[in-house]
Amino acid sequence: xxxRSSGRHRKQNGASVTVSTSSTAILFVGVQVPRLTxxxxxxxxxxxxxxxxxxxxxxxxxxxxxxxxxxxxxxxxGSIYAHYRNKADLVRAAAREVLAKRADVIGxxxxxxxxxxxxxxxxxxxxxxxPAEARVGVQTWGEATTDPAIREIVVxxxxxxxxxxxxxxxxxxxxxxxxxPAVAREHATxxxxxxxxxxxxxxxxxxxxxxxxxxxx
Amino acid sequence: xxxRSSGRHRKQNGASVTVSTSSTAILFVGVQVPRLTxxxxxxxxxxxxxxxxxxxxxxxxxxxxxxxxxxxxxxxxGSIYAHYRNKADLVRAAAREVLAKRADVIGxxxxxxxxxxxxxxxxxxxxxxxPAEARVGVQTWGEATTDPAIREIVVxxxxxxxxxxxxxxxxxxxxxxxxxPAVAREHATxxxxxxxxxxxxxxxxxxxxxxxxxxxx
DNA sequence: GTCTATACGATGATAGAC
DNA sequence: GTCTATCATCGTATAGAC
Numbered sequence: 001x002x003x004r005s006s007g008r009h010r011k012q013n014g015a016s017v018t019v020s021t022s023s024t025a026i027l028f029v030g031v032q033v034p035r036l037t038x039x040x041x042x043x044x045x046x047x048x049x050x051x052x053x054x055x056x057x058x059x060x061x062x063x064x065x066x067x068x069x070x071x072x073x074x075x076x077x078g079s080i081y082a083h084y085r086n087k088a089d090l091v092r093a094a095a096r097e098v099l100a101k102r103a104d105v106i107g108x109x110x111x112x113x114x115x116x117x118x119x120x121x122x123x124x125x126x127x128x129x130x131p132a133e134a135r136v137g138v139q140t141w142g143e144a145t146t147d148p149a150i151r152e153i154v155v156x157x158x159x160x161x162x163x164x165x166x167x168x169x170x171x172x173x174x175x176x177x178x179x180x181p182a183v184a185r186e187h188a189t190x191x192x193x194x195x196x197x198x199x200x201x202x203x204x205x206x207x208x209x210x211x212x213x214x215x216x217x
Numbered sequence: 218x219x220x221r222s223s224g225r226h227r228k229q230n231g232a233s234v235t236v237s238t239s240s241t242a243i244l245f246v247g248v249q250v251p252r253l254t255x256x257x258x259x260x261x262x263x264x265x266x267x268x269x270x271x272x273x274x275x276x277x278x279x280x281x282x283x284x285x286x287x288x289x290x291x292x293x294x295g296s297i298y299a300h301y302r303n304k305a306d307l308v309r310a311a312a313r314e315v316l317a318k319r320a321d322v323i324g325x326x327x328x329x330x331x332x333x334x335x336x337x338x339x340x341x342x343x344x345x346x347x348p349a350e351a352r353v354g355v356q357t358w359g360e361a362t363t364d365p366a367i368r369e370i371v372v373x374x375x376x377x378x379x380x381x382x383x384x385x386x387x388x389x390x391x392x393x394x395x396x397x398p399a400v401a402r403e404h405a406t407x408x409x410x411x412x413x414x415x416x417x418x419x420x421x422x423x424x425x426x427x428x429x430x431x432x433x434x
Numbered sequence: 435g436t437c438t439a440t441a442c443g444a445t446g447a448t449a450g451a452c
Numbered sequence: 453g454t455c456t457a458t459c460a461t462c463g464t465a466t467a468g469a470c
Contacts, residue, residue: 065444077446078449081448086446086447088444
């Protein structure tokens with residue numbers, strides 16, 4: 001992740017802004033703002049990554065060729081390599097995106113005012129599973145078993161998710177079950193662990209049992 | 218599973234048997250027995266599959282080349298292709314072997330006289346996990362998301378395992394908890410489901426957190 | 435059945451024009 | 453930045469001798 005900063009907007013305050021090819025644009029003498037084009041660059045990256053995820057969902061991480069991604073994204077090979085150093089880099093980005101999206105879903109419930117009980121929490125998490133992303137998620141698990149970079153991403157995201165679940169369960173124990181915060185945190189650990197495990201199993205189940213939807217376009 | 222029949226034993230009834238290179242050996246006029254060499258053939262197949270599993274454990278399903286397997290098995294490419302139609306065929310065989318081994322472990326406990334309670338059952342299953350096989354197992358999950366043949370194998374083995382767990386839990390409910398067999402079977406279903414889920418999660422955990430052991434030879 | 439050597443296809447990645 | 457065209461590499465699978 002050597003991603004650089006980003007900016008945005010075509011025009012700013014109605015003033016016609018000269019976009020240079022350097023990393024910063026000089027609006028007035030001595031005034032520099034982050035390059036507006038950087039946001040586009042980041043947008044392109046996510047656009048490419050999204051296309052890649054769709055391909056991965058259909059054909060798997062390794063069976064997806066750069067040609068597949070060019071077809072899916074509408075861009076060319078050269079353009080893709082202008083945004084990602086190589087295919088492994090793109091795979092890492094896609095893995096992060098998919099796993100982060102999962103973590104975000106958990107984060108929403110974890111931050112709720114009325115924390116759901118563990119069963120309810122699990123039910124909601126399962127209901128939010130997207131089959132296509134579940135497939136890519138499981139693919140990243142497989143890749144993580146041999147690729148250190150992917151493993152780090154997966155382990156990191158998994159730990160983060162577990163921590164969020166722990167917070168959520170703790171909040172439920174304190175607010176609803178009226179336990180002492182200290183004991184709540186302790187009791188929450190094995191519960192969060194189980195919710196996580198059951199969620200992962202359900203993710204696997206969805207990835208295996210849900211038919212691959214055909215891209216309609 | 219289009220596994221063919223197999224013979225065994227080097228000698229039969231003390232009679233010295235002439236081993237021909239044809240698919241059947243003619244002992245006496247008109248009397249044919251399954252070729253004794255078939256056992257050897259099957260042995261070679263498992264030998265190759267075992268070498269493949271070791272490679273997969275280190276480098277993954279797709280990153281493992283035929284050259285890797287020749288190096289690991291000590292055989293040549295030609296020899297491997299004499300026993301497996303193609304690489305996909307070999308991968309399927311390896312997947313079956315690994316997943317079946319897992320099912321066997323469960324079968325042992327399921328058939329025990331004094332059925333362990335669910336927690337104990339899970340503990341034993343977890344204790345029997347082999348890190349290298351866990352990795353290949355998780356890899357098959359990833360592959361199953363896009364390869365129909367692998368998916369069928371994984372789903373089949375998973376269902377079989379779950380059924381065994383169901384039998385085990387039912388036996389425990391009947392023999393230890395003294396429930397009626399009918400209600401026991403019904404109550405066993407969600408419990409078996411959970412044991413399975415927690416086992417799968419633990420398998421994933423092991424696959425991700427256990428360092429890849431270096432082949433010492 | 436097993437080997438060596440090789441053909442062929444696929445794919446990741448680059449060069450250079452625009 | 454994006455394209456087209458191309459290269460070089462790698463890996464599956466086969467051919468043919470032993």
